Amino acid sequence: MVQQVKNFARRHGCGLFVFLALSLLSLALHRSRVINLIHCQVYSGLTLFAVLLFLASFNARKKLPFLPLLQASTWMQIHIYVGWFSVVLLFIHMEYRMPSGPLNTTLAILFAVVSVSGIIGLWISRTFPQRLTWRGENVIFERIPAIRFQLKQEIAALARKAVMESSSSAIGDFYVTQLKDFFDGPRHVVSHILSSNKPRHRLLSSAEAIQRYLSPEECNQLQDIMELVRLKDDLDHQYALQGTLKCWLFVHIPFTYGLLLLAAFHGLIALAMT
Amino acid sequence: MAEDIAGEIDKPKRWAIPFASDMTEADVDAILKIPPFSHIDPSAFSPLVPLRGLFLNDCRRQRYQRGDIIMRAGDYGNSAFFIISGSTRLVLDSLDEGLLGRGTTQRKTFWQALSQLWKNPTLPEVQNLEHVQQDHRLGSRKKEGGRAHIFLQDVPHVLDEHRTARVEAGDFIGEVAALGRTERVGTYFAEEDCELLEIRWQGVRELRLRSPEIKAHIDRLYRERSLKRHLEQTPIFKHLSQEDLEKVAAQTQFLSFGTFEWFGSYKRLREKDPADRLAAEPVIAHEDDYPNGIFLIRSGYARLSESYNHGEKTVSYLGKGQVFGYDEICYNWLRGKSIPFGRTLRAVGYVDALFVPTAVVESFVLSKLDRARLSNNLPSPRIKSEASAYRQDAANKLSPNMLEFLVENRVINGTATMIIDLERCTRCDDCVRACASTHNNNPRFIRHGLEMDGFMIANACMHCADPVCMIGCPTGAIHRETAHGQVVINNETCIGCATCANSCPYDNIQMVLPHRPEGGLYYDKTTHLPIQKAAKCDLCHEQLSGPSCVRACPHDAMIRADMRDVDALATWFNK
Structure with missing residues (x-):
């Protein structure tokens, strides 16, 4: 139990550190122009897609409780910090500009819906349980x-x-x-x-x-x-x-799948064009 | 003339349901001719519980054929046996789990674990009972009175393969487990056709209480078989020589407090107010009494409390292996004072204790210790004038509310109690789904239960330190896993009698109706009634990854807590 409490604090610390380190590294790489612009967009796009796939795999982990795949709470922490990192990556990928064209705009909107729903989900997951606990009988x-x-x-x-x-x-x-x-x-x-x-x-x-x-x-x-x-x-x-608390996932998860499909399509087109 | 009034019934009596219906007066006459029963003075027994009545109602004669298993190591018994005729064999080393009617746990392979993803049935409680095969080394036969006996098919082979000792007519077996609610320490089987008198624990206690001969007989057996080993394992006696240990053992007294089958009264007591609940707990030692000895808890749990204004405040709880009174005796011996006990010790449900008198502690324990060193590490008993406090008290770590709640609801019994932090739990039920996924789509707990200060004790098997559910299981299907100590049910030998479910004080065992894989229930060939089985949390002992409920919680809202580890518990509650 003590270990569990320590793990919780350690996970937060590690998550924050890794997020900051990765974000700073990505920003530094982008600003230094080590890679040319087109390649930079390809690499950042592929990385972003991989990151999104990883984020979506959290749901798959939930379906496999019988496999020794780390605790769900560890996954959750990774999911949160990698989620923040994906926002940084998206800005790098978009060259800090507003999206242009219907496909890119739709992609950006989907990304925004998924991110915002995730942030709202995180916020309500941290605040609603306290309100639920102290008012009325706890019912299923x-x-x-x-x-x-x-x-x-x-x-x-x-x-x-x-x-x-x-x-x-x-x-x-x-x-x-x-x-x-x-x-x-x-x-x-x-x-x-x-x-x-x-x-x-x-x-x-x-x-x-x-x-x-x-x-x-x-x-x-x-x-x-x-x-x-x-x-x-x-x-x-x-x-x-x-x-x-149950419904926000019905926004977050379907939009994530939509985002992944459209991002894959966007990637194929972009690669074909380059 | 007295008139019948509606609703009036005879007050239930102790022997309303005798242990066996086939005991006769002739049987009692025969038993009373056998020593040590022949030495008992019937006048020592109360008219309400006479000696003959005790043998008629608390005993049954059991005949065993060669190879029949009489008791199994690891089972929790509620009766002792007296060998009337024939001889039995005690297996000195351990028989394998299959021979004891228990399943052997095999962890799933990675592929077997993964295949649950598509192999889990959609119907509830699907089990394949048609292919259940009993261990070929075991047989079973039904006896008179419907009692079933499991027997070893190949006795000579067991005798060749294992170290055994003969226990013959005139001896008790299983009396330690029956009196102390501990696990049976040995497996006994009939070496030849033999007859035993099975005495339920209430009868054994009454006999021991009323008859000095039986008390002496049973105490002698306990001293010979278990006491020395128990004392050796107690830290304060560790430095004693074998000779001193024997002297301490000779003067140690055996005491029992409370009701052995406390699970029956527990639910009724829960409805009462705290003062009544406390009053129902028998006092073992009272605050302000002279410390005339130390109490070693052998089994069960005890509440430590101290008077506080008009009530009593719980300050800690003691379990198996813990000692009460040592600090006061030590303090008095070193300082030449006579402070009384600082706290009251009460049995929570049932406590079996050893009592070592002060003079024995002083002569054999304290006098052998380095006085200066002991003085430096002088324990600080609660001396009212000095208002010092035990540093180890649970009250210093847990909130008073929480401590009272845990003790009163006897949650302290759990070694894997499911505690949910409701301020973190988002009620997503990922834990319930994970549990279902790892148990053929059948969740083995309910995310519901007692609540205190924003924490919930969910209805999941706590894998108790004192597992009363195991008492009385006729086939030994519910048992402790030898490797990790989880209380699990062997589905193949569970006969669905519901003894365990009725005994569980926390309602954490459910009776379920297994379905055939193709749909529909199973039915008993003789009675044509649906087959039922007991089901409960098994801490995912067959899974690769441990308890799936805790692992599935994304918000760190759940733990499976060992209530004996107060420090860890406090860290979790106060995080």
């Missing part, structure tokens, strides 16, 4: 619909009971106008991602506002309803954040 993503359905049944039963036991329709109206839709599915996904408590606060305020129309018994029932609202909101929070 696939179980969320079942829990949501259970909450939906409970809130409907509570509302029905409140209406049946009193001659008042206040809780029933509140359920129909505001709660039913809230409990029907995942809600306020964007607010949860952006860490906003506004929808939750608004719903709870609405619930508090109707208290003046309720009997003491109904007030007790409303408290139970508000507790379910909090639980549902926490569940939505888990859904939104866990969903985002």
Whole structure:
């Protein structure tokens, strides 16, 4: 275990060092013009393609957990630093200019989408788990619909009971106008991602506002309803954040494959032209 | 006239389910004529647990034919045997795993490992049970009462190939493992047709408690067979001569605390509040008591706590091989003082301990040490007026919450506990997928479990130091790997009785229904019921790369922790 913690720190240090060393070496080679311009673009392009292939192989590693191919966390660190290095390489390859022509522009956009999605993925992988840990019950993503359905049944039963036991329709109206839709599915996904408590606060305020129309018994029932609202909101929070943690890969990985295909095509054309 | 009230039932009694249904009064009469049982005074037994009742309900007569295996080295037993007639053989060296009904682990080759990529079935729990072949050197026969015996096909060959010793009528075997919840140290088989009295551990304890003759008999056997070796392995006795060691052994007492089958009450206790849970743990030695001796933990776990305002604060836990009370005795001896125990020692579930009186420690241990050197390295017991603290305390390394949580939930039992740092875990389930990929597409753990301070103890087999799941496995299918000590299940000899799954206090063993490769379940030929098997984490012992779950985590969020290594644990928790 101690070794694992030390390894983690060592990996970060090594990664940063290798990234800086490789980047500085590449920049120095490029600026010194040891290689002529055309060859420089061929070499930087081939290196960049190889680097992209290596970056994509991280996904293959995940499919082969039974082979002794280093820990996935080591791969992850290498993936991050080599990813940064690929950005440096791309700038060298593009001669620090904006891309021209539809193919190059598409390639650059694809590269940007993959890089930005990777950076966002890294950021949310480091920040969302903390938010997930300290709010609501830790639930398995696939179980969320079942829990949501259970909450939906409970809130409907509570509302029905409140209406049946009193001659008042206040809780029933509140359920129909505001709660039913809230409990029907995942809600306020964007607010949860952006860490906003506004929808939750608004719903709870609405619930508090109707208290003046309720009997003491109904007030007790409303408290139970508000507790379910909090639980549902926490569940939505888990859904939104866990969903985002899963979904960003659906951008990052397909665009990587697109990028690789187009880069291969671009390379063939470029080599044919030279 | 008393009326029947709905829901009223007879309070369950200890002997509601006897060990065997075929014990008769005549059997008890016959047993009570055999020494040492003939020397027992029945009046020493309580009316609630009378001697005859004990033999009727806690014992069973077992007949073995030549070659039948009676017990296997490495199994965890919950009973001892008394040889009534005939003779048995103890195998002094080790029999190979195949002969003990255990599978031999073969690591996959690179190609076999890679081929899992396309060979893993799409159906859950696909197993090929039709081609399971028992070791040809073993046979099995069903006995009266449905009990199965495994036997050695070629006894003369085993006798030729291995060093063995005869154990004859009138002796106990397996009593050490039964009393101390330790592994059976030897393999016994019937040398000729013989009859044994199997006594479950509760009965052995009661006999030992109530009958000085049986106590003397069993203690003598333990002293002869195991005690000296145990003391030799304890660091504080290492410098003693054989002669002194024998004197220490002669005055050592054997003590047991708590319930042997603690896994039954554990789940009920978890629902109670902390004070009740603590009160349910038997006190071994109390804070402020005079240190009248040292306690050596032989098996199980003990909680070290100290009084703190109106409650008790857990400061550490002790496991097998650790000592309590030595520091206080040492301090008193060197300084001529009489400070009491600084902490309370309680059995967490079950503890089997050796007690060495203070006078023995002073005469044979401390007097043989260099006084000046000992004074320089003077241990610092907790003396309330001086408010010093043990430097080794887990409380100094782990947060109080975490320590209480680990001890109360008995997570300290694990040697490969799966701990997930929830602040790093992205819930990507790469660990679950990796586990499934290395186990025929069947994950062997659930990423769910107890949580404390942002850490999760996931529902994965912890490969416990005290593996209660192994107690009572009728075929020895669940066993410890000899090479690395993982608790694994041999699928070929698992009969699906669910004893292990019911015994696991942490719900980490699942019963599964194996499917045929072509689809559909397997069914028992006699009962026509589906065959089931026990399944759990095996720490990927057949794989090339070790536990795939930890290796698959891209965020360093998971470890398999040995809870005995508090330093390493603290480093991980406080990273």
